[in-house]
Amino acid sequence: MSQFALLGRRRFAPFFWTQALGAFNDNAFRSAMVAMVSYKMALPEGDISLYNNLAPALFILPYFLFSASAGQLAERFEKTRIIRYVKLFEILAMMLAAYGFVAHQLPLLLTVLFMMGMHSTVFGPIKYAILPQALKPSELVGGNGLVEMGTQMAILIGLIAGVQVMQIAGMGSHYSAALTIGIAIIGYVASRLIPLAPATAPDLKLNWNPVSETLRVLGITREDRAVFNAVLGISWYWFFGTLVLAHLPMYARVDLDGDASVYTLVLVLFSVGTAIGALMCEKMSGRRVEIGLVPLGAFGLTVFALDLYLRGPAVLDGHASRNWMAFLQASSSWRIVLDLTLIGVFSGFYVVPLFAFVQARTPSDRLSRVIAGNNILNALLIVIASLFGLMLDRMGFSVPQVFLAAALLNVVVAVYIFTLVPEFLMRFITWALVNTLYRIRVEGMKNLPEEGAALLVCNHVSFMDPLILMANLRRPARFVMYYKIFNIPLLHFVFKTAKAIPIAGQKEDPAILHKAFEDVDAALAKGELVCIFPEGGLTKDGDIAPFRPGVDKILERRPVPVVPMALRGLWGSVWSRRDSMLHRARLPRRFRARVELVVDAPRPAADVDAAVLQDHVQALRGDRA
Template structure:
């Protein structure tokens, strides 16, 4: 049964045990990893050695993702994912048994080897972790489910960081660390037994290629052949490059720049994790349960600004070690915590929509392999991030200067990615319009088909009608619009990016008209949504005008369902003609003005009648113009 909000998923067996499996896995990773990093940070090493060992540890944990992800993706597509999870969780118990021995005998070299094996464990888990969700959750639950997973992951990171740091600093650390990592591994295995088995296997006939390099090359080529998927993977990978540089350096930033003790480190990680959790959870509400890629540019802009600000936030601290009280007695301490909190918020807003987009746009039979391709590139980017950090620090840059450099790098890279895939920026502009300029009350959004071709019709009140409709719908809509409106400078970018189709009358330009009908037919043949304003032009008096017959011609060529809708509240806006030409009169609506979008059930093509469509649209709009 579909849930109404993400927290109801905790009542469902199809989600709850999976959530705890990934939670305990992330918790154990971070207890172990942070215990090791704390040994390095507070051990008898000089600053250069600490920085080298810290980045070496990050490299060893990430390297298995590059080596084993392609194989893991094949296994997850060929066999039942629940069974694979149980095998992985059992192996985790064995790895943690070896880690216990290494802690007891204080074998730092062996701990680094075990860190590699924990990375290998996580590499095999990652494709299953993300590809299993679409099999258990409804499409409208994916944003909320992924938000909870990301929240749980970073709560686990927070707890793992606290436990890893504190337990390793206790005098009898070997006992408590051993109990913590073994108990967590056992709990992860026990909860994996509760995960329900899927009824189907994604690709049971898949032939396993055990040679890692050729298979890795294959999944990368396969991902690269699908433009949107590949650019989505690049966006996620860059996020991990960017985040890896920041988070990995926090330990040495605290030790060498702030001179903070373990409690200060725990406080910073806690604030960062809380921010990521809140940002991830807010995605469902901000996106209205849909895949809203418009949140991605919002997140990336915020990450850039926050990182640049963080590079100047450290101030001057005394050379002696400081505690939390001293840290918070300076404005710089609060400044750093605020930056880390919002870094987390924007990170959640950036990453969750990208993961949902990757899950929803990949085919079931190869979803795990595409997620494996994502893991490979994530690993590659994070390895390069470690080398990048080592190189810049070796050249003499301080950690705050490294933050500044990576902040400007994030600005340049994200601008380039959005140039390659401008749909992200278009959705961002549309999202800002209906969330910041207007407050939109949407009724009947479930009437828009989840897949397949259909024609969306709407009354035409203002120049932003298509943007409001596109931003409210989770599927891309290609609107057919007057070629003069299509050319308006401030809106042309949005219309072009959204794939809108300019049209002219027979008298104005017959070539543009015929080309528009040809493009509409091609789009419907591909199963896309076409948006039409049957009135043909903006209303000049607020009333719904006569509907033109072009829609009938389209339906004769492509008999598809017609979904009527109506916008409300835009008559009299800056973009309407109530007070003269649109966008050339003084605005009489202000920020957060309330508007509406009413959507009713699709009309089957065999029941379509143009006059009846006008009556339906009139009734949908009602008296609210």
């Protein structure tokens, strides 16, 4: 099922539209207020600058004050009820804003801005914590991609609509009031259609002290090292985005010699690019949480931000500023359009898998609080990015030089995060290798248990078999592999990071063999998936060799369900032993070869043994070795 089919499902669609309409209203209100202050009121330039800089601070302040409490509420109570209260609060805020717009009451509008910050703060933990309750694990990446796409497009349309409506001659304030109230009401109606999402920690004792609860939430966020570093990655994304987006107006005006329409075009390119990248994540990840896309996203952000710097400032022609059509007609514009769009695309590759990873890895009874901790860190990094950008401006940095600084800092942060959590880099290497060398079709992945222990058994054709399975199984698995394959240079990093279990024959190294069986049992006892190749080595002739009794020993000690699997189409590849048997050079003759992975239904341990499993795997493989 395509991710777009979720837009026709009640368990997702009403929530999607509720969050998108909320994002639209946040930005429509803010941009309308800025437009009113800048163009509708006769204020000194100093006052305009003060209000325009005060507005983001007031909006982000609630994230520091109320995120921890919002995380508790999302765990303690049924989420849909909170969403509806939040949307009613939004209607009230927009009614106050309507009077502020018509009467030009700036203090009231700034108060409403603070209220909208509260609205987003309370909604934030629910926004991402509700998805694992509403979606299947295989839908999590696609659902996050749709949410990110909807948010980006809603922000873009809201920013443009707020400015355009406020500029309607004579009636801009009234139309702005009607627009924001109307959208808030529609958002509330959509929220009434969201199915119930039960509390994940109904016995949680609420702590209303914002300081102590913030510290506790940050402590919970730090408990899982991989999750915390994913949170840091998300927060860095906000730092990078804030630094770049804050300088786009000046970039459009000075470096591109453009008017306001060029700035709008720049925003469109970035937002549409991010939406495209977010939607592509499902296809590129094979509908699983594929954190291997994160290093790819980080690489793209650096490359295309760096290219914006290398392009240098445009040569001004001495005429009036260009509109967006004149800009696109310029010979050098294609490179800028490509850079800005691809920064957006790689932003999607970067942030969507991180959110999905946090959702998939965090226990449901603390996910909302982890998201709240993420929001606190996001707000902190946004403030730091704003101050850092201001410092660079005061030091005389041009906008392209700011982009260079962002690109170089991104390299440093990416290396730091991927060093702390090698799993990100391991997944990238696996994803890149497998998707470069093969075209893989997976059949029966729904048979893989979504939780709990299981023993996976598969035929063994090539040295690439574990990588192919790693890249396509919906859940992480511990692979039992011959110790000499485990120690292959370069791939050893991948196997070690994936916590593969090396094994040797009794005559080769009894100690490695004994430890392998102990590690397998321990992994199954913890509810993990363990994958073994019962043939004991690569096939030498393309046929399935007799399954060894080790599988019986594992099941006798730990009788877990067994999932038979088969790989098709790998015999004769450069990584199989066919060329060794024929004494030919190991040269790839089928680049991007078609390979199939077939997953059968789980079988009770009592119903199978080595011989029975061999017959099952043989039947799954068929005649295509």
